[in-house]
Amino acid sequence: MSAALLIFFVLAGLAVFGAVALILQSHPIHSALSLILVMLSLAGLYLLMGAEFVAAVQIIVYGGAVMVLFVFVIMLLNAGEEERTNFSKLATFAGVPLALALGGVIAAAIARSSGHLPAPAANGALTPTRELSKLLFSEFVYPFELTSFLILVAILGALVLAQRERN
Amino acid sequence: MVPTNYYLILSAVLFGLGVLAFVFKRNIITIFMSIELMLNAVNLAFVAFSQALGKTDGEVFVLFVIVVAAAEATVGLGIIILTARNRRSLNVERVDLLKL
Numbered sequence: 516m517s518a519a520l521l522i523f524f525v526l527a528g529l530a531v532f533g534a535v536a537l538i539l540q541s542h543p544i545h546s547a548l549s550l551i552l553v554m555l556s557l558a559g560l561y562l563l564m565g566a567e568f569v570a571a572v573q574i575i576v577y578g579g580a581v582m583v584l585f586v587f588v589i590m591l592l593n594a595g596e597e598e599r600t601n602f603s604k605l606a607t608f609a610g611v612p613l614a615l616a617l618g619g620v621i622a623a624a625i626a627r628s629s630g631h632l633p634a635p636a637a638n639g640a641l642t643p644t645r646e647l648s649k650l651l652f653s654e655f656v657y658p659f660e661l662t663s664f665l666i667l668v669a670i671l672g673a674l675v676l677a678q679r680e681r682n
Numbered sequence: 683m684v685p686t687n688y689y690l691i692l693s694a695v696l697f698g699l700g701v702l703a704f705v706f707k708r709n710i711i712t713i714f715m716s717i718e719l720m721l722n723a724v725n726l727a728f729v730a731f732s733q734a735l736g737k738t739d740g741e742v743f744v745l746f747v748i749v750v751a752a753a754e755a756t757v758g759l760g761i762i763i764l765t766a767r768n769r770r771s772l773n774v775e776r777v778d779l780l781k782l
Contacts, residue, residue, distance in 0.1 A: 523684045527692045534699040534719060543711045543772075550715050553696070557722055560692075563684070564733045569741050573725075576748050581718065581755045588759045589711055592766045597709040602775050610705030618698015625690040642738055650738050651745070662749045669753035676760035 522563055529556040543594045547585050554578045568644045689730035696723035710765065710772050714758055721751045 533552035540546045554577045561570035651659055700723060703716035725744045732740025762772075769776055 517683065519684050523688060527688070530692065531695060531699070534696055534703075537712070537715065537719065538699065538703045538706055543709050543715075546707075546709075546712045546715055550719060553719060554722060557726055560689070560726065561729055564689070564729055566729050566733065566741055566744075569725075569729055569744050572745065572748060576752055577718075577722070581752055584755055584759055585711065585715060588762060592711075592763065592772065594709065594711055594772050597707065597712065598773055599708055600773075600775055603708055606705055606708075611702060614698060614702040614705055617701055618694060621694040621697065622691050625687060625694055642733070642741060646738050647741055651742050655742050655746075658746060662746060665750065665753050669756050673756045673760045676757070676764055 519563060523560070526556045526559045526563070529553075530560070541596050543589045543597070544586065547582060547589060550585075551578055551582050554582070565641045567641050568647055686730050686734040690727055693723045693727040693730065696720075696726065708773050708775065710762055710774050710777070713774060714755075714762065718751060718755070721747060 530553050533549045533556065536549035537546045537553070540549060554573060558570045558573040558578065561567075561573060697720050700716045700720035703719065704713055707713050707716065725747055728740040728744045728747070732738060732744075765777055766772055771777075
């Protein structure tokens with residue numbers, strides 16, 4: 516077993532462990548910390564594939580900004596243990612098998628079909644960030660500008676939602 | 683060298699666990715977190731395909747997905763704060779009316 520494969524299995528195991536922990540923890544703050552573990556191991560996987568810029572953005576934006584926002588809201592609302600009612604049992608019995616079936620169908624389809632794909636360029640073959648930025652500012656420049664509008668709208672929406680109603 | 687299939691299967695497993703968390707959890711913040719988990723799984727598939735095909739386009743898509751996820755997180759958490767303030771509860775089953 517090569518070193519890259521070993522690193523992949525360690526990181527994949529950490530990611531799956533974090534995702535399972537997110538489901539099993541009953542306190543939201545523990546779920547948030549499990550999700551941070553998933554995101555960090557995914558950043559490691561991006562590095563293993565050679566996508567260094569995406570890995571950095573993953574850590575800074577997801578592991579940093581988004582998760583800090585989540586933890587902040589959990590603490591702001593003083594969220595406690597989740598409560599489960601009778602209706603929760605219905606969701607468990609109907610939803611969980613369906614969700615497992617969905618994941619299984621996707622995984623089986625992938626495992627069966629795509630034997631023709633070449634392996635990702637590993638072992639130090641990094642995607643040049645220069646190439647990424649050239650593509651972003653030439654071919655994808657209109658979507659890029661539109662995302663700035665999206666962020667503007669999100670800021671406005673958050674402000675409108677967060678202000679208290681004046682009576 | 684890690685085969686691309688391994689990354690794709692890991693992505694499918696993470697997506698399935700995200701759907702599982704989405705239907706299983708009752709806390710509105712945790713449900714929101716499971717959406718983020720699904721978006722992350724899709725990002726992994728994007729990067730794997732991008733590296734396998736030797737094109738950078740997939741990584742640009744990942745950047746867009748991350749931007750949309752960040753915008754979604756701000757607006758969604760604002761809505762969550764409003765709901766929690768109005769209902770005094772974070773359980774999704776208590777949010778069953780469109781109007782107070």
